[in-house]
Amino acid sequence: MTDLWTEALRGLQPRLGRETYDLWLRPLELLDADETRVRLRAPSQFMKEWFENHYLAAVLDEMRSRVATPPAIEIEVAIDMGTPSPVEPSVSVPVAPPAPGKPARAPAPAGLADRYRFDTFITGASNELAASAAAAVADEPGQRFNPLLLYGGVGLGKTHLLHAVGHAIHDKHPRLRIVYLSAERFMNEFISAVRYNQFDEFRKRYREDCDVLLIDDVQFIAGRDRTMDEFFHVFNALYEAGKQIMVTADRTPSDMQGMEERLTSRLNWGLVADVKAPDLETRVAILRQKAEQDRIGIPDDVCVYLATLVRSNVRELEGALVRVATFASLKGKPITEAFVREVLGESAEAERRSAPITVEAVQKTVAQFFSVRIADLKGQRRHKGIARPRMIAMYLCRELTGASFPEIGLRFGGKDHSTVINACKRMSSIQQEDPELRATITQLRAQLVGAPLAPR
Ligand code: ADP
Ligand code: MG
Numbered sequence: 001m002t003d004l005w006t007e008a009l010r011g012l013q014p015r016l017g018r019e020t021y022d023l024w025l026r027p028l029e030l031l032d033a034d035e036t037r038v039r040l041r042a043p044s045q046f047m048k049e050w051f052e053n054h055y056l057a058a059v060l061d062e063m064r065s066r067v068a069t070p071p072a073i074e075i076e077v078a079i080d081m082g083t084p085s086p087v088e089p090s091v092s093v094p095v096a097p098p099a100p101g102k103p104a105r106a107p108a109p110a111g112l113a114d115r116y117r118f119d120t121f122i123t124g125a126s127n128e129l130a131a132s133a134a135a136a137v138a139d140e141p142g143q144r145f146n147p148l149l150l151y152g153g154v155g156l157g158k159t160h161l162l163h164a165v166g167h168a169i170h171d172k173h174p175r176l177r178i179v180y181l182s183a184e185r186f187m188n189e190f191i192s193a194v195r196y197n198q199f200d201e202f203r204k205r206y207r208e209d210c211d212v213l214l215i216d217d218v219q220f221i222a223g224r225d226r227t228m229d230e231f232f233h234v235f236n237a238l239y240e241a242g243k244q245i246m247v248t249a250d251r252t253p254s255d256m257q258g259m260e261e262r263l264t265s266r267l268n269w270g271l272v273a274d275v276k277a278p279d280l281e282t283r284v285a286i287l288r289q290k291a292e293q294d295r296i297g298i299p300d301d302v303c304v305y306l307a308t309l310v311r312s313n314v315r316e317l318e319g320a321l322v323r324v325a326t327f328a329s330l331k332g333k334p335i336t337e338a339f340v341r342e343v344l345g346e347s348a349e350a351e352r353r354s355a356p357i358t359v360e361a362v363q364k365t366v367a368q369f370f371s372v373r374i375a376d377l378k379g380q381r382r383h384k385g386i387a388r389p390r391m392i393a394m395y396l397c398r399e400l401t402g403a404s405f406p407e408i409g410l411r412f413g414g415k416d417h418s419t420v421i422n423a424c425k426r427m428s429s430i431q432q433e434d435p436e437l438r439a440t441i442t443q444l445r446a447q448l449v450g451a452p453l454a455p456r
Helices: 004-016 018-025 045-054 056-064 128-139 158-172 183-195 199-208 225-240 261-267 280-293 300-309 314-331 337-354 359-370 374-378 384-400 405-411 417-433 435-450
Strands: 029-033 037-042 072-077 148-152 178-182 212-216 244-249 271-275
Touching: 004 018, 004 029, 004 037, 004 056, 018 045, 018 128, 037 045, 045 056, 045 072, 045 128, 056 072, 128 148, 128 158, 128 244, 128 271, 148 158, 158 178, 158 212, 158 244, 178 183, 183 199, 183 212, 183 225, 199 225, 225 244, 225 261, 280 300, 280 314, 300 314, 300 337, 314 337, 359 374, 359 384, 359 405, 359 435, 374 384, 384 405, 384 417, 384 435, 405 417, 417 435
Parallel strands: 037 072, 148 244, 148 271, 178 212, 212 244
Antiparallel strands: 029 037
16 A cells, blocks of 8 residues: 555645645654554644644545545654753652752743633634744744744734743743733833833843743834844844744834844744735634634624624624624624624724724825826826826815815925815816716725725
């Protein structure tokens, strides 16, 4: 018999994607195999469990497409040599007393939310790479991806994964000192350390007394020179000592304006993984889990309906569920599709009304619509292909943003307020006789008003 295991893996690889495959399947070592049994060795207990929970079923399916009865898969765990601390619990022999000054168990990391753990994180195509990389980091801090940077839009689970890594490392490597904080807090502590002459303590906390550094929203320090400088030194000290660094951000390092080149390049040294908006299936799974956690009675088909209404981000999705559940219990009504429509219809409308539309958003939308550059809208060129879009943009700014004529002028490259007034007058009079222009403006207006949140 040819090697069924290898064949099954080969069949799976295209479906899983290269990264996932390299991360979770390739490290499994084939020890021996016959028709009834395949014996494997996983590098760690965590890798074994992750494989069993996420990929074993798929492997067995692959095998079933080749043989009637797939063999049993047995996985043993290699003795962890490379990890910084021995596996501790469930050892009956008392552990040798710790060396003086070195605690056997570091205190639980401060600032981690208890509910942000791996077992409450739902994976799907949108976040699979990020989640598996985070799990690998948690499993073997400092060994696999260093630094690990997760980036993506708001409310997509980056902070959740960062906390999950903190919890998992603490559970598995209780001796490691884990430091978690937001980049903003890092900056504030740094500033106050400088001001109150406590720089030594600061340095000790982040460079010496730290085995794992978890920093949330690192983009915050971009443009803040002294903080960037300090972070650079912290990064180097930890990195050189083989300590794990993990950060999240709302964009890639190269897109962080004002971030020092040497920091950008370091943030790119390890793995940069993105977190995207979840697909429908994942959104439904997240809703189900949340409903179960909070004991919210919501039928499956209503879950699906809700998940089709709220698409862009998980935080809003959770918020919508909570809102619906709160109203349902207040009114003593069951959660049905109609009920969801009733509740969210109102609040979605209110949200839209309260979300301000910005001058930038108008400029961007108009520029895209006419395929001109924003710089041209702000510039002086009078060519009709540019002057017309510019006037339309000014007109819509006046109508939708609440900005004054002088302010609009300022935001269009420092033009005089009379220019703006003229543009607005002309647009409203031409619209009367030009149905095409009217339609264009209506369409742009709809696009702007319908946008869930104006970009800042
Ligand atoms: P970000 O840091 O990317 O802005 P968060 O990590 O704060 O987003 O996530 C927002 C909310 O959505 C949190 O309550 C988090 O638990 C939840 N969430 C996001 N993604 C998932 C997921 N894949 N599974 C379960 N909950 C999720
Ligand atoms: Mg966050």
